[in-house]
Amino acid sequence: MRLSKWSVLMILFVSAALAAGMATGVAAEDKYPSKSITYLVTFDPGGQSDREARRQQPLLEKNLGQKVVVDYKVGGGGALGWSELVRSQPNGYLMAGINIPHIILQPLQQQTGYTTEQIVPVAIFQRTPLALAVLKTAPYKDIKEFLAAAKAKPGDISIGGSGTFSGHHVATLRLQKLAGTKFNYVPFTGAAPQVTAFLGGHVNAIFGNSDDLVKHADSIRVLAVADNNRFFGFKETPTLIESGIDMVESIDRGIGLPPKTPENVVARLEAAFLQIAKDPTIQEQMKKEGFVPLAMNHKESKAHIEKMTAIYKEIVKEFKK
Incomplete structure (x- = not known):
C-alpha cells in the first residue's frame, strides 16, 4: 500500500514527538x-x-x-x-x-x-536493641524473678509493644516459648504510645527500644537486654543470653x-x-x-x-x- 505525502509527514511528526517526549522524560529523570x-x-x-x-x-x-x-x-x-x-x-x-x-x-x-x-x-x-523493662516500683528485681512470676501465673503479666507482628511482638513470643510460659502481649500504634502506657502502669512490662529506655532510665528497671553484648546505656544489665535465654532482637x-x-x-x-x-x-x-x-x-x-x-x-x- 502506497502512503500519501500527508501520511508520511504525519508519521514523521508523531515519531519526532514521541522521541522528544522520551528525551524529556530521561532528562527529567x-x-x-x-x-x-x-x-x-x-x-x-x-x-x-x-x-x-x-x-x-x-x-x-x-x-x-x-x-x-x-x-x-x-x-x-x-x-x-x-x-x-x-x-x-x-x-x-x-x-x-x-x-x-x-x-x-x-x-x-x-x-x-x-x-x-x-x-x-x-x-x-x-x-535499637530491644530490652525487657519494668517500672522501678515493680516487684521483680531481675529477670529470674520476672520469669518465675510469669510461670506461676501464665498469661497474667502483660508486655506492651509497638505493633503486631513487629520486633516487639516476636520478642514477646520468642521469650514465652524459650522460657516455657505465656504473656499477654498488648500492641500499640507506635513506640510513643507504648511507652506512655507503660509509664502510666497500664502494662506490666515492655520490650522497649534502647533509646526509650535510656530516656526514662530514672523511672524504670531494665531486666535484660536482647543483644549479643551488654548495651552501653545499661552496662550493669545482663543480656538475655547471659540469663540463659538464647535470644537477640532489635x-x-x-x-x-x-x-x-x-x-x-x-x-x-x-x-x-x-x-x-x-x-x-x-x-x-x-x-x-x-x-x-x-x-x-x-x-x-x-x-x-x-x-x-x-x-x-x-x-x-x-x-x-
Whole structure:
C-alpha cells in the first residue's frame, strides 16, 4: 500500500514527538529531584521513626535542593504506610521509613497489602536493641524473678509493644516459648504510645527500644537486654543470653522506595542518606540518645533484609509448631 505525502509527514511528526517526549522524560529523570519529596512516617508522631525523619529533614533538603515534607500514614504496625508506598509511583517523590523486622514478619503472618520484596531499600541508618523493662516500683528485681512470676501465673503479666507482628511482638513470643510460659502481649500504634502506657502502669512490662529506655532510665528497671553484648546505656544489665535465654532482637530503621524505582533515583537518595548517616556529629547524637548508628548502603541493606528474612522464616515456623 502506497502512503500519501500527508501520511508520511504525519508519521514523521508523531515519531519526532514521541522521541522528544522520551528525551524529556530521561532528562527529567536525570534532573531528579525537581520538586518536593514526601517522607512518609508509618508510626505515631514522637516515636523513633518520626524523630529520625525530623533530624534528617533539613539535612536532606540541603543535600537534595528540594523541600522534604514529613507526612504520616499510621496503622497496622506500619503496614498501612508500607502498602501505600508500594502502590505509589516509582519516581522517588514518595519514600517511607522502614522497620526491620516489621517489613519481614508482617507479610509472613498475614495479608498486608505489600510484600517484603516490593520495598526497595535505600539505606539502613540506625538500630535499637530491644530490652525487657519494668517500672522501678515493680516487684521483680531481675529477670529470674520476672520469669518465675510469669510461670506461676501464665498469661497474667502483660508486655506492651509497638505493633503486631513487629520486633516487639516476636520478642514477646520468642521469650514465652524459650522460657516455657505465656504473656499477654498488648500492641500499640507506635513506640510513643507504648511507652506512655507503660509509664502510666497500664502494662506490666515492655520490650522497649534502647533509646526509650535510656530516656526514662530514672523511672524504670531494665531486666535484660536482647543483644549479643551488654548495651552501653545499661552496662550493669545482663543480656538475655547471659540469663540463659538464647535470644537477640532489635529494630533496624532505614528508608524505602516503591518497586521499579529507577536506579539513578535510588542512588541519589542513597548518597543523601549515607552522607547524614556517616556524619560524626549525627552519630554522636544518636549514641547519646541510645541509638546504635548504622550506615548500610542500598546493596548492603538489601542483603541484610534477605538474610533476616531467612532467619525469621525459621522463627515463624517454630511458632507454628
